[in-house]
Amino acid sequence: MSEQPENTAQPVAESVPPVTQRGSQRFAPGEGPLPDPAGSHHERRIRSFQPRRSRVTTSQAEALLKRWPDWGLDIDGKRVLDLGEMFDGLPVVMEIGFGMGEATAQMAAADPGTGILAVDVHTPGQGNLLGLADRNGLTNVRVANGDAIILLREMLDKDALDGCRVYFPDPWPKARHHKRRLIQPEFLGLLATRLKPGGVLHCATDWEPYAEQMLEVLSAHPDFENTEADGGFSPRPDFRPLTRFEGQGLDKGHVVHDLLFRRK
Numbered sequence: 001m002s003e004q005p006e007n008t009a010q011p012v013a014e015s016v017p018p019v020t021q022r023g024s025q026r027f028a029p030g031e032g033p034l035p036d037p038a039g040s041h042h043e044r045r046i047r048s049f050q051p052r053r054s055r056v057t058t059s060q061a062e063a064l065l066k067r068w069p070d071w072g073l074d075i076d077g078k079r080v081l082d083l084g085e086m087f088d089g090l091p092v093v094m095e096i097g098f099g100m101g102e103a104t105a106q107m108a109a110a111d112p113g114t115g116i117l118a119v120d121v122h123t124p125g126q127g128n129l130l131g132l133a134d135r136n137g138l139t140n141v142r143v144a145n146g147d148a149i150i151l152l153r154e155m156l157d158k159d160a161l162d163g164c165r166v167y168f169p170d171p172w173p174k175a176r177h178h179k180r181r182l183i184q185p186e187f188l189g190l191l192a193t194r195l196k197p198g199g200v201l202h203c204a205t206d207w208e209p210y211a212e213q214m215l216e217v218l219s220a221h222p223d224f225e226n227t228e229a230d231g232g233f234s235p236r237p238d239f240r241p242l243t244r245f246e247g248q249g250l251d252k253g254h255v256v257h258d259l260l261f262r263r264k
């Protein structure tokens with residue numbers, strides 16, 4: 001990665017004051033994720049995520065302090081990433097909205113030949129995923145902090161990605177919030193330019209109306225084609241583990257749909 005801030009982190013035991021300050025953890029640049037890395041200069045106002053007050057546990061804070069300087073990056077919109085350098089030449093799949101990261105870590109462990117560029121705004125989840133990667137020796141995961149749209153638009157080259165995963169994106173069920181849903185024609189147009197031809201976008205949701213919307217906009221999009229010959233939903237692939245949000249949806253009796261569309 002170019003222009004990586006110098007690693008100024010001190011050994012965890014000497015530099016961590018977070019234990020008694022849960023929820024108010026702040027990190028120095030280079031030590032942990034910035035609260036709003038792209039700042040307010042970015043024109044995008046309709047966001048697909050809700051800013052949340054974050055409660056960071058001690059172990060999450062320790063993982064962030066230990067691993068952020070090498071495995072984390074802020075989405076500041078100011079530089080183009082060299083994914084080849086970041087992932088030692090591995091093919092790279094981006095995961096948008098990994099939540100607490102358990103499924104991400106499982107997929108990284110099961111497929112060490114693929115680099116995972118995992119993106120979310122949620123600090124506890126970033127710490128959790130870095131802790132899982134650290135404890136399990138997963139060197140093929142990098143954690144990006146901020147809005148995936150800015151990462152795609154300003155920090156990735158054309159044809160940079162081998163795939164993209166969007167598992168259980170926020171469903172934004174109220175009609176007035178539908179504009180916040182991630183899977184929309186404009187997003188797909190941007191993503192198509194960053195995916196290599198043949199790269200697959202894999203979406204999953206337990207929210208039936210969103211599943212229908214995904215199928216509709218993806219099927220209509222000129223840059224994508226359904227991997228299912230019948231043009232419908234896909235069976236859940238073996239490589240996708242059960243995610244935390246999926247488990248909550250299943251507990252409520254929701255039906256889960258997977259969609260796998262290939263960039264033409």
Ligand SMILES: C[S@@+](CC[C@H](N)C(=O)[O-])C[C@H]1O[C@@H](n2cnc3c(N)ncnc32)[C@H](O)[C@@H]1O
Binds near residue numbers: 147
């Ligand atoms: C409903 S959660 C699902 C988490 C996880 N995939 C799972 O299934 O357990 C959606 C996640 O997407 C993240 N998110 C939504 N829009 C995003 C964006 N534009 N950039 C980065 N993360 C985003 C949210 O912060 C949230 O953690």
